[in-house]
Amino acid sequence: MTLIRLSGVTKTYPAPVKGAGSVVAVDDVSLDVEAGQICGIIGYSGAGKSTVLRLVNALEAPTSGSVEIDGRDITKLREKDLRELRGDIGMIFQQFNLFESRTVAGNVAYPLEVAGRSRAEITARVAELLDFVGLGGKAKNYPEQLSGGQKQRVGIARALATSPKILLADEATSALDPDTTQEVLELLRKVNRDLGITILVITHEMDVIRTLAERVVVMEDGRIIESGEVFDVLSAP
Ligand code: ADP
Numbered sequence: 001m002t003l004i005r006l007s008g009v010t011k012t013y014p015a016p017v018k019g020a021g022s023v024v025a026v027d028d029v030s031l032d033v034e035a036g037q038i039c040g041i042i043g044y045s046g047a048g049k050s051t052v053l054r055l056v057n058a059l060e061a062p063t064s065g066s067v068e069i070d071g072r073d074i075t076k077l078r079e080k081d082l083r084e085l086r087g088d089i090g091m092i093f094q095q096f097n098l099f100e101s102r103t104v105a106g107n108v109a110y111p112l113e114v115a116g117r118s119r120a121e122i123t124a125r126v127a128e129l130l131d132f133v134g135l136g137g138k139a140k141n142y143p144e145q146l147s148g149g150q151k152q153r154v155g156i157a158r159a160l161a162t163s164p165k166i167l168l169a170d171e172a173t174s175a176l177d178p179d180t181t182q183e184v185l186e187l188l189r190k191v192n193r194d195l196g197i198t199i200l201v202i203t204h205e206m207d208v209i210r211t212l213a214e215r216v217v218v219m220e221d222g223r224i225i226e227s228g229e230v231f232d233v234l235s236a237p
């Protein structure tokens, strides 16, 4: 089953300065991600990878083309359905984007508070999520007391709080050392394998794709220049 489908998607931004041309960030991109898959998008800085992620979670609307999640065109959703869609999509970031003034538990609880869950439900769910990511003992710590790898585990727990179908990872290991990167990638594999969550990762690092993804899409200048099984696309010529 196709969970994410971009069809002929173009995203143009207005000219950054007067007189300059507009910026074509994503140029006629078509992409299918099957449910349960780990799909990577690789490319240099400026290739259009982050824009694709922002189109998938409806933070941006395409200039033309359509974005479908689970068979629904998300560019046509009303406010209520858009909120529901956001609960179906979790996101993790290179710089973790944690709330520094909240505890680890408070960070993970946040999306559940926004969703209006009861206090008892939140406490139980937060404990379950922290166990899943291996941070059971850190509930009362603050982000500044954690290592980079632990911070990303909190980010992953927070992204999973509302039981999303899709996890979007934006350079999620780029701020981590190689050993910690492997640990976080292993956790992402567990998220995919044990929870059946579809993962779309963007990265400029070939090793991340090799370790994690089954399928890869190579972007350059807003376009897909190659795609297929990781082994076929990234094996040395
Ligand atoms: P990547 O994630 O691969 O580095 P991006 O999607 O961030 O690529 O950017 C693709 C292109 O779109 C770049 O030229 C970038 O400068 C431009 N761009 C991205 N976001 C914006 C924006 N909000 N306004 C104007 N230009 C943007």
Ligand code: ADP
Pocket (backbone or CB within 6 Å): 101, 102, 103, 104, 105, 106, 107, 109, 119, 122, 123, 124, 126, 127, 139, 140
């Ligand atoms: P903050 O002070 O950062 O807002 P709190 O410690 O008040 O965070 O926790 C926010 C929410 O997280 C609480 O309402 C509770 O539901 C949940 N929570 C807090 N501590 C724990 C814990 N040890 N185990 C599970 N859930 C917790």
